[in-house]
Amino acid sequence: MPSSIRRTMGPVEWAMLIALSLIWGGSFFFNAVALRGFAPLTIVALRVGFGAVCLWLIVLAMKYPLPRDPALWIRFLVMGILNNAIPFTLIVWGQQHIASGLASIVNATTPLFTVLVANLLLQDEKLTINRLTGVVIGLAGVAVMVGSDALGGFGQNAWAQIAVLAASVSYAFASVFGRRFSALPPMITAAGQVTASSVVMIPLALAVERPWTAPALSIEAWSAVIGLAVVCTALAYCLYFSILKRAGATNIVLVTFLIPPSAILLGILFLGESISSVEIAGMLAIGAGLALIDGRLLRPLTSWR
Numbered sequence: 552m553p554s555s556i557r558r559t560m561g562p563v564e565w566a567m568l569i570a571l572s573l574i575w576g577g578s579f580f581f582n583a584v585a586l587r588g589f590a591p592l593t594i595v596a597l598r599v600g601f602g603a604v605c606l607w608l609i610v611l612a613m614k615y616p617l618p619r620d621p622a623l624w625i626r627f628l629v630m631g632i633l634n635n636a637i638p639f640t641l642i643v644w645g646q647q648h649i650a651s652g653l654a655s656i657v658n659a660t661t662p663l664f665t666v667l668v669a670n671l672l673l674q675d676e677k678l679t680i681n682r683l684t685g686v687v688i689g690l691a692g693v694a695v696m697v698g699s700d701a702l703g704g705f706g707q708n709a710w711a712q713i714a715v716l717a718a719s720v721s722y723a724f725a726s727v728f729g730r731r732f733s734a735l736p737p738m739i740t741a742a743g744q745v746t747a748s749s750v751v752m753i754p755l756a757l758a759v760e761r762p763w764t765a766p767a768l769s770i771e772a773w774s775a776v777i778g779l780a781v782v783c784t785a786l787a788y789c790l791y792f793s794i795l796k797r798a799g800a801t802n803i804v805l806v807t808f809l810i811p812p813s814a815i816l817l818g819i820l821f822l823g824e825s826i827s828s829v830e831i832a833g834m835l836a837i838g839a840g841l842a843l844i845d846g847r848l849l850r851p852l853t854s855w856r
Contacts, residue, residue: 564798571790572806576813578783579651579658581775582643583822588772589762591643596756597776599635599749602784606742609785615736618743626731630740631748634725638718640752645718648711650824655814656834657696657715662805662841663689664723672727676799685843692836696829726803729795737792745784808841 585594610617618624646654663686669676697712732740756762795803811834818824 560798560802564794564802567790567794568798568802568806569809571787571794572809573813574783574787574790575806576655576810577817578779578787579642579646579655579810579814580817580821581778581783582646582654583651583818584775585772585779586643586647588765588768589776590756590760590765591640591647592752592756592760593762593765594643594776594779595636595639596749596752598639598779598784599631599745599752601777601780602788603742603746603749605781605785606738606745606788609789610738610742613736613738615739618735618739624743624747627740627743628747628750630725630728630732630744631746632751633721633728634744635748636751637721638725639748641714641718641721645711645714648707649715650818650826651822652811652815652818652824652826653696653712653830654715655811656830656837657693657712658719658722659808659811659834659837659841660689660693660716661719661722661726662808662844663837664720665726666844668723668727673730681843681846685840687840688843689837689840692833692840695836696833726795729792729803730799732792733796737796738789740792741785741788745788805841805845808838 582594589597618627642654642658645657666676666678666682666686670678670682693716697709697716729740791803791806794806815824815826819826
């Protein structure tokens, strides 16, 4: 990896990052719709199960050799748990109690935690004063949002936000762990880790939620699950691992800063959601923190000095 991952973020990488943010912004909308018919673990199991099938079809079409190394599959399993099983489940559970827009705002803290995890585990992504200040400001924004719900005691809303926050921590570890796959084609990495997470989530959903006992489901709920699997998983991870390989762990999670606007807009237009002044304040604080972490966003201001 180069000493500064900023050098690798050109126009192509930014275009890919914006496209990924729009896709994953839609995932919060799809989660909300899918929850009208499915239980949380079942949603995640269907998402990664169908997503894995789509990814392997792409791998076969591109004629990549299939991975057979047991050690590699163990790494896929770790990545699948960190990047799919844990965060998907926590976010979907949280969205039972909070709006999709708020969930996306809390999830935007992923870069803050990635900076901390990367500093702890990587030699070439150490903390600077700007990054540390950005983390403090961003987490202050989270404290404002969660704290407002916790004033009257830790109810479902507060716990839901904490669950999404925990998902962000899991994503942070996944972003750093994902550098182990830099020598592999991104499609193989995507297919491997989604398949590994399917092996975990499908038996878990069958054992815990017994989805075959659920009432008949609507086309709306099934459409949302297919959207999660095909667009928000298969297509998204093609982009995700390509960006991770080209731009590094801290840059890839900047996508979560771009997700809230699209998630909030979809929630307002189609789900009847709203956003409060406290949530806006929290989002602005997280955004300010990310601007300090990124550094590039402040260069036009400092260049005038």
